[in-house]
Amino acid sequence: MKLKVFTIEDRVDRTATGLRSVSVRRKGRKVTLSRRFVSEENIKKDDTTFALLAFDEDSKQDWYLTIGNHRNGYKINGHSDKSGKGFTLYFCVGKVAGELLDTCKIKESGTFLVAENPTEFLGETWYKIITAKPINSK
Numbered sequence: 001m002k003l004k005v006f007t008i009e010d011r012v013d014r015t016a017t018g019l020r021s022v023s024v025r026r027k028g029r030k031v032t033l034s035r036r037f038v039s040e041e042n043i044k045k046d047d048t049t050f051a052l053l054a055f056d057e058d059s060k061q062d063w064y065l066t067i068g069n070h071r072n073g074y075k076i077n078g079h080s081d082k083s084g085k086g087f088t089l090y091f092c093v094g095k096v097a098g099e100l101l102d103t104c105k106i107k108e109s110g111t112f113l114v115a116e117n118p119t120e121f122l123g124e125t126w127y128k129i130i131t132a133k134p135i136n137s138k
Contacts, residue, residue, distance in 0.1 A: 021135060022065065023111040029097045031065075031074075032090040037114055043067055043089060045078040051091045053100070054126065061103040064126040065114065103131065110137040 021034040031051070033043060043049065050073030056062035067076070074091035093100075101110060113135060115128040 019135065020114050020116060021111050022114055022129060023109065024097050024100050025109040026098050026101050027108065028092075029094050030090045030092045031097065032088060034114075035088075038089050040116075041067065043076065045076050045087075045089055049076045050074060051076060052124075053093060053096055055099070055103070061131045063100055063103070063129040063131055064119070064121075065129055066124050066126045068124070100129075100131070104134060104137070106134065106137045108138040111135040 018036055019034055020037045020040060022037065023032040023034075024030075025032075031053070037043070048069050049067060050070040051065060051067045052070050052073045054064045054066075056064065074093055076089055076091050078087050078089045080087060101107070104110060110131075111134060113130040113133075115130060118125040118127050120126075
């Protein structure tokens with residue numbers, strides 16, 4: 001007999017609470033950053049913080065995210081969350097949300113882990129969005 005034992009550590013909740021993740025919605029055309037990602041990377045909503053998304057054309061579905069002083073990027077916005085206890089940061093990406101979801105064959109929305117270790121490319125710090133295994137998708 002060969003058993004693969006699953007423990008609580010193997011569980012991934014359908015809500016991305018506490019995970020380093022981003023959620024992408026086709027209808028709202030936006031990318032929402034998880035509280036953990038915002039906290040770990042010290043992302044602020046101010047006039048100098050913008051996000052950029054990039055698709056690696058050499059891969060099948062690798063997407064990357066960088067946040068910083070990119071005046072040609074997507075402005076970081078925020079609002080109080082449903083519980084009223086926190087603040088949610090997001091940025092609107094227009095049709096790019098659909099393109100990201102299309103590469104993953106997702107119809108409406110998806111939540112994806114964000115790599116902890118960034119990649120340096122052309123002087124920027126890029127975080128890989130793990131699209132191969134969405135946390136949840138609709």
